[in-house]
Amino acid sequence: MIPQRVSLVTLGARDLANLRAFYQRLGWEDTPASSDDYSVFTTAGVLLSLYPYKDLALDAGLSVETTTEAKPSFRGITLAVNVEEPELVDVAIEKARAAGATILKEPVEAFWGGRSAYFADPEFNVWEVAWNPSAVFDETGAMLSF
Template identity: 35%
Template sequence: MDQRISFLSLAVRDLEASRRFYVEGLGWTPDLEVEGDVVMIMVGEHVVLSLWDREHFQAEVGTIAEGDGVPPFTISHNVATEAEVDEVLATARAAGAEPVHEAQPREWGGYTGYFADPDGYRWEIATNPGPIGHKVLP
């Protein structure tokens, strides 16, 4: 098996609200849309973010676990500078992201902040000064 990820699929409660957030709010361009089912957005050279209606997701994947708290993973968008971190967080805030956690220096040397999309999925906006951080930049 190749060491790569091709799709990141998020089960969303309100597909149209998620579409508005990502497409109109963040300014991303969908590559495929099936009304009421899925919106797919190329987010990397070989990576697709798939926003999938929860009911359709469950029909294929299985029952979604419910509970309080934050989904147990983050999606990270890395940029080159601290100023870019702040700019992306401001864009997310303008798109309606709640809550937005302001960026701050981290003990490991980076600078990161978080926002939540309409379903509470946490996006980390980061600059990472280490070698792995440089590998992920375009």
């Protein structure tokens, strides 16, 4: 059996130093395990790591594209930060904008009853910032259900 949990999310970084600096500008602190070649951020419940794109592909047994510049495109995955109050969506999006994010969708009242917005980091990893009125968080800030 595979345990039903997500422990670590790793983003393949084309420019690790730049991507690491972006997350630091968001106010996220990386762990002592971080270096110029690998970075790890502690979040509520899941570790977020940054690892060189080509090394990550090779480690997974995948081929690596030969071009050095990637055209930003949607990869079919979003990451999310859920917040405890609707106005915190707006606060988070302004922090992301100030850190250099591309705002994909300004904060709006969502059809499902919450508030939501989207941004992309410098390498076009897409993040949603959302407030869900039925979200339940534990004492660490990890979302348990909604």
